[in-house]
Amino acid sequence: MNRVRIGVDVGGTNAEAVALAAGGRVVASARRATRIGPDGVVDTVRGLVAELADGRRELVSVGVGIPGIVADGIVRHAVNLDLRETDLAAALRGRLAVPVAIDNDVRAAALGAHATRGGSLAYLNLGTGIAAGIVTDGTVRRGASGAAGEIGHIPVDPAGPVCACGQRGCIEAFAGGAAIARRWHATEPALAEVVGAHAAARTPTDVSPVLPATDRPPAIPPAPLVVFDAADAGDERAIRIRDDAVHAIAAAARILVLATDVERVVLGGGVSRLGERLRGAVARELDRAAAASPFLTELRLADRIEREPAFSHVPAIGAALLPG
Amino acid sequence: MNRVRIGVDVGGTNAEAVALAAGGRVVASARRATRIGPDGVVDTVRGLVAELADGRRELVSVGVGIPGIVADGIVRHAVNLDLRETDLAAALRGRLAVPVAIDNDVRAAALGAHATRGGSLAYLNLGTGIAAGIVTDGTVRRGASGAAGEIGHIPVDPAGPVCACGQRGCIEAFAGGAAIARRWHATEPALAEVVGAHAAARTPTDVSPVLPATDRPPAIPPAPLVVFDAADAGDERAIRIRDDAVHAIAAAARILVLATDVERVVLGGGVSRLGERLRGAVARELDRAAAASPFLTELRLADRIEREPAFSHVPAIGAALLPG
Numbered sequence: 013m014n015r016v017r018i019g020v021d022v023g024g025t026n027a028e029a030v031a032l033a034a035g036g037r038v039v040a041s042a043r044r045a046t047r048i049g050p051d052g053v054v055d056t057v058r059g060l061v062a063e064l065a066d067g068r069r070e071l072v073s074v075g076v077g078i079p080g081i082v083a084d085g086i087v088r089h090a091v092n093l094d095l096r097e098t099d100l101a102a103a104l105r106g107r108l109a110v111p112v113a114i115d116n117d118v119r120a121a122a123l124g125a126h127a128t129r130g131g132s133l134a135y136l137n138l139g140t141g142i143a144a145g146i147v148t149d150g151t152v153r154r155g156a157s158g159a160a161g162e163i164g165h166i167p168v169d170p171a172g173p174v175c176a177c178g179q180r181g182c183i184e185a186f187a188g189g190a191a192i193a194r195r196w197h198a199t200e201p202a203l204a205e206v207v208g209a210h211a212a213a214r215t216p217t218d219v220s221p222v223l224p225a226t227d228r229p230p231a232i233p234p235a236p237l238v239v240f241d242a243a244d245a246g247d248e249r250a251i252r253i254r255d256d257a258v259h260a261i262a263a264a265a266r267i268l269v270l271a272t273d274v275e276r277v278v279l280g281g282g283v284s285r286l287g288e289r290l291r292g293a294v295a296r297e298l299d300r301a302a303a304a305s306p307f308l309t310e311l312r313l314a315d316r317i318e319r320e321p322a323f324s325h326v327p328a329i330g331a332a333l334l335p336g
Numbered sequence: 337m338n339r340v341r342i343g344v345d346v347g348g349t350n351a352e353a354v355a356l357a358a359g360g361r362v363v364a365s366a367r368r369a370t371r372i373g374p375d376g377v378v379d380t381v382r383g384l385v386a387e388l389a390d391g392r393r394e395l396v397s398v399g400v401g402i403p404g405i406v407a408d409g410i411v412r413h414a415v416n417l418d419l420r421e422t423d424l425a426a427a428l429r430g431r432l433a434v435p436v437a438i439d440n441d442v443r444a445a446a447l448g449a450h451a452t453r454g455g456s457l458a459y460l461n462l463g464t465g466i467a468a469g470i471v472t473d474g475t476v477r478r479g480a481s482g483a484a485g486e487i488g489h490i491p492v493d494p495a496g497p498v499c500a501c502g503q504r505g506c507i508e509a510f511a512g513g514a515a516i517a518r519r520w521h522a523t524e525p526a527l528a529e530v531v532g533a534h535a536a537a538r539t540p541t542d543v544s545p546v547l548p549a550t551d552r553p554p555a556i557p558p559a560p561l562v563v564f565d566a567a568d569a570g571d572e573r574a575i576r577i578r579d580d581a582v583h584a585i586a587a588a589a590r591i592l593v594l595a596t597d598v599e600r601v602v603l604g605g606g607v608s609r610l611g612e613r614l615r616g617a618v619a620r621e622l623d624r625a626a627a628a629s630p631f632l633t634e635l636r637l638a639d640r641i642e643r644e645p646a647f648s649h650v651p652a653i654g655a656a657l658l659p660g
Binding site: 131132144146148153154155156157158159160161162163165166167168169170171177178179263266267268269270271272273274275301304305306307308311 | 455456468470472477478479480481482483484485486487489490491492493494495501502503587590591592593594595596597598599625628629630631632635
């Protein structure tokens with residue numbers, strides 16, 4: 013019987029799981045809507061584990077990547093999941109007779125990105141919020157207080173918008189999915205008029221979670237998609253919001269490389285599902301800045317930017333690797 | 337006979353050396369003017385080694401911290417020392433019959449700061465330029481291309497002054513010693529009028545290298561001192577230049593903590609010899625920003641800021657530790 017390690021990436025809307033065979037090969041995957049609250053999250057994880065570790069596979073361990081501050085199996089401040097302070101590891105160990113490990117979802121994803129690439133890297137998660145998981149010498153860096161990689165709250169423009177964190181002009185205030193939506197909807201434009209029937213027709217599909225089609229990439233957060241489409245159609249406000257977001261993501265990449273000199277910056281998370289439209293724009297912004305700076309040119313920043321393919325299962329793969 | 341490891345910190349103006357006994361205790365120190373060029377630098381290091389490893393001490397190893405890009409003992413781009421590409425390790429090994437190791441001066445200083453403190457830290461070198469040496473898990477981080485810690489060239493204000501690197505609004509363009517001098521002298525004020533006889537009288541002493549008084553702290557770069565004095569005296573232009581510098585150093589500290597979550601940020605280098613005037617101002621700036629941000633408050637940034645005392649010999653101590 014196949015021995016498998018199962019990893020679950022618990023998102024605010026959906027949870028994804030993979031089963032890894034020996035050698036790290038993905039032999040199965042599953043996806044379902046996340047139920048929130050301590051019991052809901054435990055049931056969600058258990059349901060996915062049961063689905064993947066059926067009679068044909070022997071379960072070795074379970075790893076869970078989850079938003080929030082995670083230390084020693086305890087999840088704090090996972091607001092969207094309604095987990096204020098939950099000992100998720102203990103709750104799962106009580107129901108699964110195998111080793112269980114829990115970590116922050118971005119750090120787990122960084123571990124997964126590293127497993128598929130090697131070398132040193134930062135996994136730059138562009139979701140509702142923005143943070144990075146940093147892997148050097150094969151180790152995910154946590155830092156002295158678990159804050160390593162919280163670069164979303166570095167200000168890049170003192171004249172920028174106020175961030176949810178209280179500062180002004182943070183990277184997240186320009187490029188976080190929630191901030192892009194807030195800026196775009198600030199004046200409530202008639203979407204169909206602004207972006208045309210094409211994008212307007214596509215939006216509802218992307219908004220609604222479609223389940224349980226595991227072979228379908230997760231939805232792009234609608235606001236970034238709508239803004240990029242509107243910018244392509246020439247809308248000046250959309251162009252400004254898009255360019256600000258691209259500029260902030262490029263700033264994040266530059267900060268990550270100048271502080272830690274990782275070989276790669278891997279764009280992940282919901283906003284990254286804009287794909288090459290986003291990666292290419294960020295790389296061009298970095299090249300534009302480097303054109304004026306021999307120092308930056310030598311760092312080859314644009315060449316270090318990659319994006320995580322939507323089907324890669326990297327966050328769940330990293331979660332599966334957490335138990336070690 | 338005492339067995340000693342000697343470390344030499346080669347600066348653009350002066351070179352300082354220490355002799356470490358077993359256990360890391362400093363048993364002797366020396367200081368002399370740096371001679372530039374490949375032969376000049378080798379002679380400077382040899383002279384200091386001969387002075388410290390006289391007949392009473394047995395030499396175990398020599399480590400050298402030096403500006404520029406250093407890899408495998410080869411020093412590149414050390415412009416102020418007139419070293420374009422010099423195999424300094426080979427040149428020294430030919431003349432010293434002991435192990436020799438060379439590294440960038442900021443990384444060596446970070447190693448020295450770590451040796452005296454433990455824990456994880458960033459040594460933020462505030463000199464003519466700005467860079468940090470980052471120590472986590474007891475290891476100085478180099479990064480994939482030797483650029484780890486080059487945070488001086490992270491822009492913090494898109495409307496800021498053009499930096500020597502070609503970008504605009506870099507940390508170094510606000511807080512580097514050379515940039516402060518350039519901004520201050522931009523309109524050539526009559527110093528004596530602006531800052532009063534006190535500071536004006538002190539300036540010439542600080543400009544000229546005073547040698548070989550090893551028991552005297554290195555000079556504060558004159559422009560930052562004059563600017564801080566003038567700001568205290570109420571000069572509005574000086575207040576702006578000072579506040580911009582403090583703001584940029586606070587930004588550097590925030591970037592270092594959010595990217596790497598080091599326990600401490602140690603202010604070192606010439607500009608840091610402003611002492612508590614600078615450290616206190618940076619800590620107040622961080623507290624001011626945290627007042628609006630529960631997120632920052634939790635990180636206790638101001639508490640992490642320390643300054644390296646002027647007499648600490650930390651750069652040379654770190655150099656002595658390079659051979660391992």
